[in-house]
Amino acid sequence: MTSSANISDSVASSLEPTLDRQFWFIDGSDRYALGVRHTGQVLFDRQSPYQRVGIYETLDYGKMLTVDNLIMCTEKDEAAYHEMIIHPPMLAHGQVKDVLIIGGGDGGSVREVVRYPEVDRITMVEIDAVVVEASRQFLPTLSHQLDHPKLNLIIDDGIAFMANAPDASFDLIVIDSSDPVGPAEGLFTAEFYQQVYRCLRSGGVMTVQSESPWFNRSALAELHQCLRGVFGAEHTHCYLTILPTYPTGIWAFNFCSKQGPHPYHHLDRDRALAFTQSQGLSYYNPDIHQGAFQLPTFVQQLLQS
Amino acid sequence: MTSSANISDSVASSLEPTLDRQFWFIDGSDRYALGVRHTGQVLFDRQSPYQRVGIYETLDYGKMLTVDNLIMCTEKDEAAYHEMIIHPPMLAHGQVKDVLIIGGGDGGSVREVVRYPEVDRITMVEIDAVVVEASRQFLPTLSHQLDHPKLNLIIDDGIAFMANAPDASFDLIVIDSSDPVGPAEGLFTAEFYQQVYRCLRSGGVMTVQSESPWFNRSALAELHQCLRGVFGAEHTHCYLTILPTYPTGIWAFNFCSKQGPHPYHHLDRDRALAFTQSQGLSYYNPDIHQGAFQLPTFVQQLLQS
Numbered sequence: 001m002t003s004s005a006n007i008s009d010s011v012a013s014s015l016e017p018t019l020d021r022q023f024w025f026i027d028g029s030d031r032y033a034l035g036v037r038h039t040g041q042v043l044f045d046r047q048s049p050y051q052r053v054g055i056y057e058t059l060d061y062g063k064m065l066t067v068d069n070l071i072m073c074t075e076k077d078e079a080a081y082h083e084m085i086i087h088p089p090m091l092a093h094g095q096v097k098d099v100l101i102i103g104g105g106d107g108g109s110v111r112e113v114v115r116y117p118e119v120d121r122i123t124m125v126e127i128d129a130v131v132v133e134a135s136r137q138f139l140p141t142l143s144h145q146l147d148h149p150k151l152n153l154i155i156d157d158g159i160a161f162m163a164n165a166p167d168a169s170f171d172l173i174v175i176d177s178s179d180p181v182g183p184a185e186g187l188f189t190a191e192f193y194q195q196v197y198r199c200l201r202s203g204g205v206m207t208v209q210s211e212s213p214w215f216n217r218s219a220l221a222e223l224h225q226c227l228r229g230v231f232g233a234e235h236t237h238c239y240l241t242i243l244p245t246y247p248t249g250i251w252a253f254n255f256c257s258k259q260g261p262h263p264y265h266h267l268d269r270d271r272a273l274a275f276t277q278s279q280g281l282s283y284y285n286p287d288i289h290q291g292a293f294q295l296p297t298f299v300q301q302l303l304q305s
Numbered sequence: 306m307t308s309s310a311n312i313s314d315s316v317a318s319s320l321e322p323t324l325d326r327q328f329w330f331i332d333g334s335d336r337y338a339l340g341v342r343h344t345g346q347v348l349f350d351r352q353s354p355y356q357r358v359g360i361y362e363t364l365d366y367g368k369m370l371t372v373d374n375l376i377m378c379t380e381k382d383e384a385a386y387h388e389m390i391i392h393p394p395m396l397a398h399g400q401v402k403d404v405l406i407i408g409g410g411d412g413g414s415v416r417e418v419v420r421y422p423e424v425d426r427i428t429m430v431e432i433d434a435v436v437v438e439a440s441r442q443f444l445p446t447l448s449h450q451l452d453h454p455k456l457n458l459i460i461d462d463g464i465a466f467m468a469n470a471p472d473a474s475f476d477l478i479v480i481d482s483s484d485p486v487g488p489a490e491g492l493f494t495a496e497f498y499q500q501v502y503r504c505l506r507s508g509g510v511m512t513v514q515s516e517s518p519w520f521n522r523s524a525l526a527e528l529h530q531c532l533r534g535v536f537g538a539e540h541t542h543c544y545l546t547i548l549p550t551y552p553t554g555i556w557a558f559n560f561c562s563k564q565g566p567h568p569y570h571h572l573d574r575d576r577a578l579a580f581t582q583s584q585g586l587s588y589y590n591p592d593i594h595q596g597a598f599q600l601p602t603f604v605q606q607l608l609q610s
Contacts, residue, residue: 024338031364032549033329035338059336077519080601214382214549240547242555242601244337244519249554250547276602283601291599294592296385296547297581 025056025064027071028247032215036061036071036245043138048130051178055138061245063138065106067131067178073106074245075141081209082108082142083284084241084292085253089172089205090116091272091289092261096171099123100199102158102187104176105131107143114145115279122151123170125161159186162195171201175208179216188223193230193256203260206231207253210238213299214248224254224303231256237263238303239292241283252299264290330361330369332376333552337520341366341376341550348443353435356483360443366550368443370411372436372483378411379550380446386514387413387447388589389546389597390558394477394510395421396577396594397566401476404428405504407463407492409481410436412448419450420584427456428475430466464491467500474504480513484521493528498535498561508565511536512558515543518604519553529559529608536561542568543608544597546588557604569595 023040026033037059044055054066062075073081086109090096097120101109105126113122126132132153135143146153154161158177173196177187186192187208196206208227211219220238228236237255255263272286295303328345331338342364349360359371367380378386391414395401402425406414410431418427431437437458440448451458459466463482478501482492491497492513501511513532516524525543533541542560560568577591600608 022335026340028340029365030327031342032366033340033342035331035333035340037336037338060334061337079603214547214554242519242545242547244553244555248549249519250549282603285602285605287599288601291596294596294599296588296593297590298384298587300590 025058025066025071027069027245029215032247034071034245034247036064036074038064044134046130046134048128050128050130053128053130053134055134064245065131065134065139070179071245072131072178073108073142075139077243077245078106078108078142079282080241080243081251082112083281084239084288085109085174085176085207085209086112087272087275087281087284088239088253088255088263088289088292089174089207091275091286092255092263092267093171093203093205093257094261094268094271096205097121098170098201099172099174100165100170101125101174101176102162103127103178104174105129106135106139107132107146109174109176110148110151111142111145114148114150115275119150122148123154124151125154125156125158127155127157129155159192162192162199165195165199167198168201168204169199171204173200173204173206175206177209179211179219188219188226190226190230193227197230197258200258202258204258205260206256208256210252210254212246212248212251213240213302214250215246217302220252221302221305227254227256231258235259237293238295238299239263240295240299241292255293264293330363330371330376332374332550334520337552339376339550339552341369341379343369349439351435351439353433355433355435358433358435358439360439369550370436370439370444375484376550377436377483378413378447380444382548382550383411383413383447384587385546385548386556387417388586389544389593390414390479390481390512390514391417392577392580392586392589393544393558393568393594393597394479394512394560396580396591397560397568397572398476398508398510399566399573399576401510402426403475403506404477404479405470405475406430406479406481407467408432408483409479411440411444412437412451414479414481415453415456416447416450419453419455420580424455427453428459429456430459430461430463432460432462434460464497467497467504470500470504472503473506473509476506476509478505478509478511480511482514484516484524493524493531495531495535498532502535502563505563507563510560510562510565512560515557515559517551517553517556518545518601518607519555520551522607525557526607526610532559532561536563540564542598543600543604544568545600545604546597560598569598
């Protein structure tokens with residue numbers, strides 16, 4: 001913007017004429033940063049035993065949930081994450097009865113799962129009750145199904161829960177975690193995914209948020225390699241979603257199965273389209289379900305490295 | 306990051322321990338900002354008759370070309386733009402002989418076109434010689450084909466050129482412009498695309514950079530509607546690419562034809578794959594060619610609005 005200014009001078013000087021003072025939440029690294037402007041009014045700010053949990057009112061993206069220095073989700077674009085971590089596995093499998101969600105304290109993943117009447121039971125294991133509390137209080141569009149009668153919400157360590165869960169007890173397991181630092185670090189290990197594999201029914205499916213192919217290249221590459229080791233290469237598939245409030249705007253998931261369905265070859269497109277339309281989804285549809293698994297060459301190469 | 310700080314305080318406080326002074330180039334709006342850190346050494350900085358042109362050395366994305374307050378491209382992620390504005394139309398058409406590029410002064414689009422031996426002539430009309438000069442001097446990986454014998458490089462106003470070009474003279478026209486402010490504003494009008502249509506051969510194809518479905522929603526929606534009016538809805542197709550150094554990380558193109566090929570239904574996948582591999586492309590491949598046209602629901606709705 002100017003020829004040699006730090007981030008503050010650049011933003012401030014370009015906006016001086018119209019604004020006296022600005023409040024920005026910054027996510028990213030010391031080399032690439034995403035700034036989301038908020039009103040300055042912090043709706044929620046509490047240090048839990050695990051992390052600092054915040055809710056901000058942004059100018060463009062509605063209310064925003066943060067954990068430590070990271071944006072977890074905003075009201076305006078969270079559908080791109082929650083619809084895409086839930087509907088590809090649900091509709092590829094087609095007969096999910098028992099769902100386990102690890103993490104997901106904001107409630108967005110539960111909200112998407114309860115759209116399916118054929119689901120009998122949802123177990124959600126969130127380590128941090130403060131995330132659930134913040135979301136219940138300030139993010140009703142995400143959390144409004146957290147009292148659903150099919151849901152068993154457990155505040156506990158997902159890693160310990162997984163280690164003690166019975167064999168072959170779930171059709172779908174969703175790892176809806178934060179980044180591989182702090183409490184979520186153990187969710188990025190082979191030991192954990194061996195437990196996930198054990199607890200899936202035959203033909204069962206798992207999805208996991210897998211970081212950014214631009215921003216956290218090594219985290220994505222290592223997780224994908226780890227999952228291939230556990231589930232087998234032919235049952236491990238990466239796919240992408242578009243999310244402007246995560247750094248670099250693109251985010252990856254992995255779809256794995258226990259000798260289960262291919263993620264999109266046998267998709268019942270008619271059912272998926274009818275579902276999309278009847279539910280009024282804002283991101284998922286059968287086209288993007290299939291398109292999301294088509295990867296740019298540099299991502300294909302990253303995953304093979 | 307902190308509960309109420311402006312963008313400068315937030316970034317500075319988190320990085321204080323390791324760095325004395327930082328240099329950031331900021332792109333975005335007064336509500337959503339992308340920061341790319343550079344070394345502070347500005348390699349090129351000149352006010353042309355049209356705009357201020359800069360070259361920076363970034364920490365993560367190689368050298369970066371800027372125009373006024375906007376990032377035009379970086380060495381590290383520009384392939385996601387240039388491969389995707391050129392190869393889908395080239396390979397969907399299959400027999401392009403005459404190419405016209407409006408804009409594209411950095412040379413990236415020319416570099417991609419000259420990969421096809423069957424192309425006879427490339428005409429490029431760039432309004433700003435300073436962009437070409439900066440790229441020649443500092444971005445050789447983009448500009449190294451600007452002296453190719455098939456290329457006729459014209460420094461002129463693309464709108465005037467288009468108005469005077471002969472009927473039915475090009476198989477492919479590429480609108481590789483900057484954003485719809487300043488000199489590129491006239492590239493976002495129906496009058497201009499009527500001229501493009503007139504100058505395409507029957508069956509010819511056009512691609513145009515079309516802004517972000519998150520960041521410049523109305524610009525994308527209005528351009529798509531304009532193009533449907535000129536080319537017909539069945540010959541106007543939006544597709545997406547992933548580009549972390551453009552705000553929101555996602556960028557749109559439109560593919561239009563003069564009663565020409567569907568953009569991906571009849572793609573010769575074997576040819577496209579052989580081409581991808583022989584050329585060592587980093588973004589394009591036949592999977593992403595077809596996948597890029599599969600749009601999230603909110604983008605489908607935006608385009609129908």
